[in-house]
Amino acid sequence: MFTFFKVLVYKFDWLVAFEQEGIVTKIHNDRGALERFLSSVKILVGYNNFNYDDRIIASILKKVSPYATSQKLLEGKRFNLKLTNPLTLDAMQEIKSSISLKEAQANMKINIFETPIDSDVDLELSEKQIDLAFKNCENDVLFIKDLFEKREGYFSSKFEIVNEFNLPATSVKNTRANLASEVLKSKPTDDTDRLKIVYDQRLPLKELPGDIVDFYKQISDSDEKFEELEKKKLTYRLHGIDHVFGFGGLHGARENYRGEGNYMQVDIKSYYPTIMINNGFVNNIEEFKKLYYTRKKLKSKGDTKEEVYKVLLSGTYGAMKSKYNNLYNPRQANNIVVNGQLFLAYLIESIRPACELIQSNTDGIIIKYDNVMKESIICLLEMFENKFDFSFDVDLITKIVQKDVNNYVVQYTNGKIKAKGRFMNYEGGNYERNSLSIIDKALVDYYILGKKINKTVVECWKDNKLDYFQNVVKAGAFDGMVHEVNQKTLLEGSFSSQFKGLQNVNRVFATKDKHLGTVYKVKKGRETKYSKVPYTSDHCIVWNDDLSKFDKRKIDLNWYIKEAEKCLIEQQGSR
Numbered sequence: 001m002f003t004f005f006k007v008l009v010y011k012f013d014w015l016v017a018f019e020q021e022g023i024v025t026k027i028h029n030d031r032g033a034l035e036r037f038l039s040s041v042k043i044l045v046g047y048n049n050f051n052y053d054d055r056i057i058a059s060i061l062k063k064v065s066p067y068a069t070s071q072k073l074l075e076g077k078r079f080n081l082k083l084t085n086p087l088t089l090d091a092m093q094e095i096k097s098s099i100s101l102k103e104a105q106a107n108m109k110i111n112i113f114e115t116p117i118d119s120d121v122d123l124e125l126s127e128k129q130i131d132l133a134f135k136n137c138e139n140d141v142l143f144i145k146d147l148f149e150k151r152e153g154y155f156s157s158k159f160e161i162v163n164e165f166n167l168p169a170t171s172v173k174n175t176r177a178n179l180a181s182e183v184l185k186s187k188p189t190d191d192t193d194r195l196k197i198v199y200d201q202r203l204p205l206k207e208l209p210g211d212i213v214d215f216y217k218q219i220s221d222s223d224e225k226f227e228e229l230e231k232k233k234l235t236y237r238l239h240g241i242d243h244v245f246g247f248g249g250l251h252g253a254r255e256n257y258r259g260e261g262n263y264m265q266v267d268i269k270s271y272y273p274t275i276m277i278n279n280g281f282v283n284n285i286e287e288f289k290k291l292y293y294t295r296k297k298l299k300s301k302g303d304t305k306e307e308v309y310k311v312l313l314s315g316t317y318g319a320m321k322s323k324y325n326n327l328y329n330p331r332q333a334n335n336i337v338v339n340g341q342l343f344l345a346y347l348i349e350s351i352r353p354a355c356e357l358i359q360s361n362t363d364g365i366i367i368k369y370d371n372v373m374k375e376s377i378i379c380l381l382e383m384f385e386n387k388f389d390f391s392f393d394v395d396l397i398t399k400i401v402q403k404d405v406n407n408y409v410v411q412y413t414n415g416k417i418k419a420k421g422r423f424m425n426y427e428g429g430n431y432e433r434n435s436l437s438i439i440d441k442a443l444v445d446y447y448i449l450g451k452k453i454n455k456t457v458v459e460c461w462k463d464n465k466l467d468y469f470q471n472v473v474k475a476g477a478f479d480g481m482v483h484e485v486n487q488k489t490l491l492e493g494s495f496s497s498q499f500k501g502l503q504n505v506n507r508v509f510a511t512k513d514k515h516l517g518t519v520y521k522v523k524k525g526r527e528t529k530y531s532k533v534p535y536t537s538d539h540c541i542v543w544n545d546d547l548s549k550f551d552k553r554k555i556d557l558n559w560y561i562k563e564a565e566k567c568l569i570e571q572q573g574s575r
Helices: 031-038 053-061 066-074 101-107 127-150 152-164 169-173 176-183 210-221 271-279 285-300 306-319 330-350 371-388 437-449 453-462 557-573
Strands: 002-009 014-020 023-028 043-046 087-090 234-238 241-245 251-253 257-268 356-361 364-368 392-404 407-412 417-420 471-474 480-485 499-501 505-510 516-523 529-532 540-542
Touching (some): 002 066, 014 053, 031 053, 053 066, 101 127, 101 505, 152 169, 152 176, 234 330, 241 251, 257 330, 257 371, 271 330, 330 364, 356 392, 371 392, 417 437, 437 453, 437 557
Antiparallel strands (some): 234 241, 251 356, 257 392, 407 417, 480 499, 480 516, 516 529
16 A cells, blocks of 8 residues: 655656565656556655655656756755645654654664765766665665554554545645644634633632733733733742743743652643633634544543544644644634643642642643542542543652653652653654663663663663664754864864764764764864764764664763763752
8 A cells, every 4th residue: 555765866867766565666767667656556655755755756757857856945945846646645744853864764773874976966877876876765765664654653543534534535644733624624813812811710810829810911911012922921939839831831840859759640631622622712612522522432432543533632722823724723722821821820729738749741740748648639639620620630659750840750659650851762762862862761770770870881782772872963054074083183174184074964872992083063164163062972983884783892881871970960969
């Protein structure tokens, strides 16, 4: 059903590699062969192909120069020609960090060598160059297939939405937020009165701190432009923790906190959708209610189809401030956020006498309590549910380590561990992020399991978990990257022989080899400026081949131990 592809374009050559049911097909400068191959393809899958590869293929089929098209696309110029047949999917779609293909490949431990052929070369490619280009193209295609399979849940949810609601087959190309707008048959609204906040009638404003209520009232009454008003913030101390009120989720946390004992994580189920249902804060509220209550019914039966409805409900709020989505409704988006912040603030104030607040995070809180107060807290939560028409998920925690609201790890009473931020990749990275995961693991092992930092580092090394030690770095906005070798002094103003030019994306390790120096990002100008890549050793080895071929004896384990220990010192020293 799925055919995976990648396009490479040069001044006088274009190449396409396809993978279909284990067979790789290569086409070079042959439009007829391309047409014949595509005639039997149902769905094409690429990476960033919506923005690039699809348009190159369309150009070739329309007898438009693929090189000219490529230059326009790379320069960000407008280009309207699109590929309409066959249907295409983009494996990059809705990946949060929108990482490049090479970054994703580096994260997944495979060969990331770039094709060493200048796309502007003024000659037709030689047979050797064509073979090399196809080799790299095939490597990309096989990775795209692997990544697509890893993201099966994401794409399956879109196919299920299209099928469940009888949408056109081409709708599967849309983001889930756009699918939500199709299902809800929504039409966008304008910016009129976007800051005239409407409050849930259940919300006891008079029982909330006056400074918070006044903050939003002043914004509603102001004649300033909404762009400026929506940037305003109020820092207010709730239950001993500074919270920032504004137009995002409410957050607050005890910084550099570590504890063991009786903790409770309290999350409000379907928080924003519930606020939307209770107040009609969404276009086409009746259709939204159908989605909401259908999901609730399916979930109670244990029907996995409830995930389809969950995706639509979650995507609706996320699209309400996107001008390019039919769900655009900034006033209702502001109503949802403000009411969400105020309800959470009221919850925090309501349980103040019974516990200690550890963290607040948009739709839930973590608290510490004495065991004798447990039943009283549960009773308070039940009263809150009944009064405001919410429902809670409650999980018990035995250990928590928290740098701040975005970086923490907890262990539940059943032994399960949940981690975010700096701790997140303690079980290893994924295609989105896989840099210095050894630090994540060492910190979690230390805080939760009581294991020494050096023991974790050595064990991972012995177990050949070499990707835990890599740092995937990229040139980004710089002009390139270089690697200093043989301990020579860094010369300013020009490149010189002590530097080895690097790719735009590289996999870097700390090494014991003192002949290898620092990796720099380079900015060219009157004077060439070198910026050391953050979180890298003074002695680095660059390895862009498959990690299974890497000699692990070259890794400087002590550097990683010291880096992890720095995090321990920073946290413990600030407690």
